[in-house]
Amino acid sequence: MISTVTLYVDPGHHTNRLQLALLMKFCCQCGSEVELTIPSGDNRPRFVCRQCDFIHYQNPKIVAGCLVTQDDKVLLCKRGIEPRHGFWTLPAGFMENGESTRQAAQRETLEEACAEVSIDGLYTLTSITPIDQIQMIYRATLTKPYYAAGDETLQCGFFSEAEIPWQQLAFETIHNALNFYFEDRKTGDFPLRHIDLHHKKPVR
Ligand SMILES: [Zn+2]
Numbered sequence: 001m002i003s004t005v006t007l008y009v010d011p012g013h014h015t016n017r018l019q020l021a022l023l024m025k026f027c028c029q030c031g032s033e034v035e036l037t038i039p040s041g042d043n044r045p046r047f048v049c050r051q052c053d054f055i056h057y058q059n060p061k062i063v064a065g066c067l068v069t070q071d072d073k074v075l076l077c078k079r080g081i082e083p084r085h086g087f088w089t090l091p092a093g094f095m096e097n098g099e100s101t102r103q104a105a106q107r108e109t110l111e112e113a114c115a116e117v118s119i120d121g122l123y124t125l126t127s128i129t130p131i132d133q134i135q136m137i138y139r140a141t142l143t144k145p146y147y148a149a150g151d152e153t154l155q156c157g158f159f160s161e162a163e164i165p166w167q168q169l170a171f172e173t174i175h176n177a178l179n180f181y182f183e184d185r186k187t188g189d190f191p192l193r194h195i196d197l198h199h200k201k202p203v204r
Pocket of ligand 1: 027029050051
């Protein structure tokens, strides 16, 4: 059973806002019911098994993707899945176990845009605290002159700054990465952009 909730807890003399992306009911070790409690020696609530005392730690997830460029254009994908179905994004997605962030970015680009790329460098690193997510976007270059819409993509293609559907971008992080890129293109210097987003708002 998975759902999204916001809980308000008082672990001491002050009230902390606790956003739980995953509301857990049962222990992944023994299947017994869990309870939300602060383990001894800890300072925040965790789901703890009433039967085997297993503590289920929950930590941020990492999304990795690529800003693939060709001449003055950037590769965009039109999303064929929720959330933000029909909106445009950079090829990106959740890391899998056993891969590096660079490998995750390359794999997502292959899956969503059928494009094989080499990584040029890490470009944006964004912490999105309301959804416990970290997004890492790499600058990348096609290693073969081929791209096409993958299974989760409606269409994809290269867009110049003027051609980008700025009003139909899927996420604020994509908007930021594209803005940074076209700004940095003027100098040819692409420093790492480190961003903290403490809000969650529509991109428009
Ligand atoms: Zn258990």
